[in-house]
Amino acid sequence: xxxxxxxxxxxxxxxxxxxxxxxxxxxxxxxxxxxxxxxxxxxxxxxxxxxxxxxxxxxxxxxxxxxxxxxxxxxxxxxxxxxxxxxxxxxxxxxxxxxxxxxxxxxxxxxxxxxxxxxxxxxxxxxxxxxxxxxxxxxxxxxxxxxxxxxxxxxxxxxxxxxxxxxxxxxxxxxxxxxxxxxxxxxxxxxxxxxxxxxxxxxxxxxxxxxxxxxxxxxxxxxxxxxxxxxxxxxxxxxxxxxxxxxxxxxxxxxxxxxxxxxxxxxxxxxxxxxxxx
Amino acid sequence: xxxxxxxxxxxxxxxxxxxxxxxxxxxxxxxxxxxxxxxxxxxxxxxxxxxxxxxxxxxxxxxxxxxxxxxxxxxxxxxxxxxxxxxxxxxxxxxxxxxxxxxxxxxxxxxxxxxxxxxxxxxxxxxxxxxxxxxxxxxxxxxxxxxxxxxxxxxxxxxxxxxxxxxxxxxxxxxxxxxxxxxxxxxxxxxxxxxxxxxxxxxxxxxxxxxxxxxxxxxxxxxxxxxxxxxxxxxxxxxxxxxxxxxxxxxxxxxxxxxxxxxx
Amino acid sequence: xxxxxxxxxxxxxxxxxxxxxxxxxxxxxxxxxxxxxxxxxxxxxxxxxxxxxxxxxxxxxxxxxxxxxxxxxxxxxxxxxxxxxxxxxxxxxxxxxxxxxxxxxxxxxxxxxxxxxxxxxxxxxxxxxxxxxxxxxxxxxxxxxxxxxxxxxxxxxxxxxxxxxxxxxxxxxxxxxxxxxxxxxxxxxxxxxxxxxxxxxxxxxxxxxxxxxxxxxxxxxxxxxxxxxxxxxxxxxxxxxxxxxxxxxxxxxxxxxxxxxxxxxxxxxxxxxxxxxxxxxx
Numbered sequence: 001x002x003x004x005x006x007x008x009x010x011x012x013x014x015x016x017x018x019x020x021x022x023x024x025x026x027x028x029x030x031x032x033x034x035x036x037x038x039x040x041x042x043x044x045x046x047x048x049x050x051x052x053x054x055x056x057x058x059x060x061x062x063x064x065x066x067x068x069x070x071x072x073x074x075x076x077x078x079x080x081x082x083x084x085x086x087x088x089x090x091x092x093x094x095x096x097x098x099x100x101x102x103x104x105x106x107x108x109x110x111x112x113x114x115x116x117x118x119x120x121x122x123x124x125x126x127x128x129x130x131x132x133x134x135x136x137x138x139x140x141x142x143x144x145x146x147x148x149x150x151x152x153x154x155x156x157x158x159x160x161x162x163x164x165x166x167x168x169x170x171x172x173x174x175x176x177x178x179x180x181x182x183x184x185x186x187x188x189x190x191x192x193x194x195x196x197x198x199x200x201x202x203x204x205x206x207x208x209x210x211x212x213x214x215x216x217x218x219x220x221x222x223x224x225x226x227x228x229x230x231x232x233x234x235x236x237x238x239x240x241x242x243x244x245x246x247x248x249x250x251x252x253x254x255x256x257x258x259x260x261x262x263x264x265x266x267x268x269x270x271x272x273x274x275x276x277x278x
Numbered sequence: 279x280x281x282x283x284x285x286x287x288x289x290x291x292x293x294x295x296x297x298x299x300x301x302x303x304x305x306x307x308x309x310x311x312x313x314x315x316x317x318x319x320x321x322x323x324x325x326x327x328x329x330x331x332x333x334x335x336x337x338x339x340x341x342x343x344x345x346x347x348x349x350x351x352x353x354x355x356x357x358x359x360x361x362x363x364x365x366x367x368x369x370x371x372x373x374x375x376x377x378x379x380x381x382x383x384x385x386x387x388x389x390x391x392x393x394x395x396x397x398x399x400x401x402x403x404x405x406x407x408x409x410x411x412x413x414x415x416x417x418x419x420x421x422x423x424x425x426x427x428x429x430x431x432x433x434x435x436x437x438x439x440x441x442x443x444x445x446x447x448x449x450x451x452x453x454x455x456x457x458x459x460x461x462x463x464x465x466x467x468x469x470x471x472x473x474x475x476x477x478x479x480x481x482x483x484x485x486x487x488x489x490x491x492x493x494x495x496x497x498x499x500x501x502x503x504x505x506x507x508x509x510x511x512x513x514x515x516x517x518x519x520x521x522x523x524x525x526x527x528x529x530x531x532x533x534x535x536x537x538x539x540x541x542x
Numbered sequence: 543x544x545x546x547x548x549x550x551x552x553x554x555x556x557x558x559x560x561x562x563x564x565x566x567x568x569x570x571x572x573x574x575x576x577x578x579x580x581x582x583x584x585x586x587x588x589x590x591x592x593x594x595x596x597x598x599x600x601x602x603x604x605x606x607x608x609x610x611x612x613x614x615x616x617x618x619x620x621x622x623x624x625x626x627x628x629x630x631x632x633x634x635x636x637x638x639x640x641x642x643x644x645x646x647x648x649x650x651x652x653x654x655x656x657x658x659x660x661x662x663x664x665x666x667x668x669x670x671x672x673x674x675x676x677x678x679x680x681x682x683x684x685x686x687x688x689x690x691x692x693x694x695x696x697x698x699x700x701x702x703x704x705x706x707x708x709x710x711x712x713x714x715x716x717x718x719x720x721x722x723x724x725x726x727x728x729x730x731x732x733x734x735x736x737x738x739x740x741x742x743x744x745x746x747x748x749x750x751x752x753x754x755x756x757x758x759x760x761x762x763x764x765x766x767x768x769x770x771x772x773x774x775x776x777x778x779x780x781x782x783x784x785x786x787x788x789x790x791x792x793x794x795x796x797x798x799x800x801x802x803x804x805x806x807x808x809x810x811x812x813x814x815x816x817x818x819x820x821x822x823x824x
């Protein structure tokens with residue numbers, strides 16, 4: 001059974017408004033790293049809120065571990081299993097001391113004091129913020145705040161982490177730190193990750209990329225598959241990393257370069273090799 | 279300035295007073311403050327001062343720090359003193375110049391009121407200097423818990439305080455930023471009369487409120503996602519427990535009460 | 543000479559903000575019509591520097607001369623702020639009026655212009671950011687999309703008709719499509735009016751492509767000052783101070799290091815493609 005299973009999901013905020021999601025089908029397996037991209041208004045954030053029952057479908061179904069989000073009695077177990085991190089690092093921390101904030105989730109689960117302490121400890125360590133346990137959030141950088149937000153979710157021991165544009169408001173250093181943390185969670189702890197982003201370079205880390213446009217999934221595949229369709233990606237108003245685009249243009253111009261090259265050295269070596277053959 | 283608001287005046291020290299349960303401290307301080315208004319002899323105040331000295335020693339806090347917390351209210355204290363000096367009548371006339379006259383009762387009451395204010399500030403500062411705002415919130419929540427049955431929203435109040443503590447610095451920073459941004463568009467927050475000044479605040483306050491609402495929406499979603507559903511079934515990481523020192527502190531306070539009762 | 547910064551230093555007193563470094567002995571000149579990129583990692587002093595340029599922060603020492611006037615000495619800050627327009631990060635968070643028109647008119651009105659002049663300026667500013675005046679003037683700024691709000695906020699500063707326009711990460715948090723549109727609007731404006739622009743950005747490929755000149759700040763010091771080509775040659779140094787170079791620059795530099803005859807001062811993909819093809823075809 002997949003961890004998350006979405007079937008024919010339709011949703012609109014108001015009866016008299018347009019549909020935001022128009023028949024989305026999606027499965028996420030345990031331990032999978034899925035990246036969802038799409039421009040504003042493509043419905044990706046709405047989709048994210050569906051995953052832990054912050055929103056429930058008008059039509060269709062969202063099942064988490066086989067349980068429907070639309071049923072009231074499932075909701076708290078679903079929210080425990082599907083942790084959610086949001087865009088604005090300032091607006092999701094509750095307490096004015098880091099470790100108190102991380103404890104907030106476990107406290108809501110009604111765990112014992114000793115258990116909470118242990119979980120806070122572990123979560124701080126995983127995100128590499130143990131030195132800042134007694135700090136106040138407003139003295140931390142955006143990237144650090146996001147890592148605290150992730151730790152707050154980890155302490156609830158979820159099966160899947162949903163990140164709704166967590167890097168959009170960060171500087172490059174913060175973005176890199178957050179992505180490194182997310183990648184570690186996925187690879188070392190085997191946690192499933194659904195990461196929503198505008199940054200196509202972050203999409204390179206995924207097992208699977210999902211491109212959304214106008215409330216539908218329009219492309220789906222591995223990074224290799226997606227990035228070899230540069231013109232297609234551009235059609236959906238998404239960024240293409242410079243390197244990918246360069247490789248793509250070179251291959252179009254007749255060079256034997258594949259467009260799914262993701263690092264500079266690889267391209268340089270390939271070019272040198274091609275040149276030596278001339 | 280930011281940090282002052284953020285952590286109150288809290289000074290971290292390794293002391294018995296710091297370690298004692300916030301509930302103990304809140305209760306003791308409330309109790310002392312009540313006596314401040316009951317005492318009306320100078321010897322009573324002398325004993326009170328003695329206890330303050332003892333408490334600051336135990337808390338390892340410099341007396342100067344306490345005096346510093348009185349400073350911002352110097353004007354109000356002096357104002358109270360002066361009003362009583364010249365307005366309260368009774369007893370012998372001590373001094374007179376044209377229509378200004380100081381009588382004995384005025385001097386006595388003036389000094390009492392000034393002392394009461396000073397003690398009031400001193401006790402609250404002692405509490406905030408030795409207890410972090412978060413502990414205070416926790417303590418208040420536990421103290422109010424028994425009153426839940428008569429409809430006191432103990433948990434909700436405490437949660438509100440926690441969130442306020444968390445967001446005040448963020449909002450202050452934001453206010454500064456918005457102010458700068460409007461200044462960059464030629465806004466003038468300084469000159470003009472009172473009405474003009476009040477009006478000039480609109481470009482600051484409107485965005486500040488709108489952003490605060492946006493933040494509140496975001497925060498509500500984040501809290502729900504973290505399984506928050508009010509105080510029901512919620513446990514705490516730090517459990518408050520009364521220790522021997524708390525009982526000792528309470529006992530000391532009782533001795534003080536005895537002394538005051540005898541002297542009254 | 544439009545703008546000259548001489549021996550500029552600034553120390554925050556220790557009690558206030560700890561997020562930004564002070565500035566240390568900064569010197570540079572900017573000619574009229576230049577497009578300057580300002581880069582540096584968070585906390586390098588970029589925000590402090592641009593706020594000193596329009597008098598929001600009074601520097602501890604040094605001079606800032608704009609149009610032969612030292613603005614650190616002047617009393618008339620309104621005039622300074624008119625000359626140097628500053629668009630803050632996430633400027634849509636400062637919108638406050640009931641209509642788009644009123645919000646953009648806030649700046650010009652503060653300058654004491656007549657109603658006709660104000661209206662003209664609002665029209666011009668909206669045109670620059672590609673929003674139709676008739677469609678948008680009476681709408682509430684709070685009911686617009688994120689990209690439209692950002693545009694209205696930028697228009698609010700444009701309506702001051704500054705001589706220098708400073709943009710602090712004008713595209714932060716936007717989706718790629720809106721980002722490209724807003725960048726195109728800025729480029730267009732600069733080409734039409736030869737306005738002097740200082741752009742703060744974390745996107746190296748953006749700065750490299752757009753700016754005539756790049757200033758690099760690190761820990762409050764101006765550490766590099768030159769053309770895109772000059773600055774991005776210093777790949778190792780830039781990485782040391784927490785910055786990078788555009789990917790195509792990296793490719794070209796690495797090709798060059800492998801004994802290839804290739805230009806490295808190229809910042810668009812099309813040109814890079816041509817250059818590589820030229821190399822490959824010998």
